[in-house]
Amino acid sequence: MPTVSSEELAAAAGVNSAKLRKDFSYLGSYGTRGVGYDVEYLVYQISRELGLTQDWPVVIVGIGNLGAALANYGGFASRGFRVAALIDADPAMAGKPVAGIPVQHTDDLERIIQDNGVSIGVIATPAGAAQQVCDRLVAAGVTSILNFAPTVLNVPDGVDVRKVDLSIELQILAFHEQRKAGEEAAAADTAVAPAARRQPADKGPDGDVPAVMPA
Amino acid sequence: MPTVSSEELAAAAGVNSAKLRKDFSYLGSYGTRGVGYDVEYLVYQISRELGLTQDWPVVIVGIGNLGAALANYGGFASRGFRVAALIDADPAMAGKPVAGIPVQHTDDLERIIQDNGVSIGVIATPAGAAQQVCDRLVAAGVTSILNFAPTVLNVPDGVDVRKVDLSIELQILAFHEQRKAGEEAAAADTAVAPAARRQPADKGPDGDVPAVMPA
């Protein structure tokens, strides 16, 4: 398939074709009228715009289960990321290889960042250590941080932080799950007492309201 | 602090206070004019609306590094999630405790789901196994799935899937990182040749364009 139309791409992605064309148009005019988009060329242009044609060295700080999982994660290399170093505060970890990369001690953090020209850091430490690690990363020159610790990090302007909170993802699912259950119940209700629905949902049935409720 | 104003909450969250008030108003009128919101009561109402007052049993399928990290993750319990079971396809894992929970074999997946009344499943398997695991979870009654495998899952209507792609998070950071670098370069450029900027950025300098570029 050398060429693809906005219609086909939109169907595959589950979006409107006009939106897709408009979005692409912000990157430039890479399509051909009457024909579509050259697949290879489009892939290259999008890759370049997204920064996938560059090599990004990253460091992972905190080599527990999650840090190790990240170090072993296969998807990074193909997207242009290279794990330049693994760093942990536990001296017993130092030198031990994880995913084929020897773990280094936190003491050397600044040197490691500078030697490898790292601008992206991943924090997979416990919550208590995260801010401190963050401060050191930033001071050493890191300007983008991916934070897995359940803490809000304070950073100076110009530094980007993205937070992945694993339990928030579950919460979002649980929220929808609850709504599904609620709708089923409501649908069942409707047969009996259609007009009685809204109030309990908005204010909570009295039986549900705990002692914290104010007068 | 028994009470809090929308202004204070908005500042803490980094959003506009009107937006925050409007959002809260969709849950009901839980504030007091001239005073603010009763903290405890607000926490309870939001918790209830988000489903945090319920207990959600979850199963984790695929107990590699990531699965183990999730099983050990402390944040779940406090948000109402309980790891009901760990499941892995490797017979050698069966019975081994991870985070204090014995790993069970995939053969028993359906029974485990049903016995525990599980409606939320977490997939932390390799990409190749994910769809198959997903199908079995759904057939057994799971209606929400958190997917860490780098695959798009096909599910029937009524089943929610959330995907956490670790390298996409890094890509987003890399994208902004690239823009920062680009802006610095552009700012430096401006002093020399302000009018010459746009074309290279849109079409790419010739030196950058690889063999895939069509005639």
Add this chain to the structure above:
DNA sequence: GGATGTGAACAATTTCACAGCC
């Protein structure tokens, strides 16, 4: 003929600003 690229219409979201209440 067939598909892009885009101004114009439409829809959704966010912010303003203030009436209403404590």
Add this chain to the structure above:
DNA sequence: GGCTGTGAAATTGTTCACATCC
């Protein structure tokens, strides 16, 4: 006086529909 709750205005995002070009 101070702060919520909410219509109305402003902004942002999406879709339509068609002129334009291969």
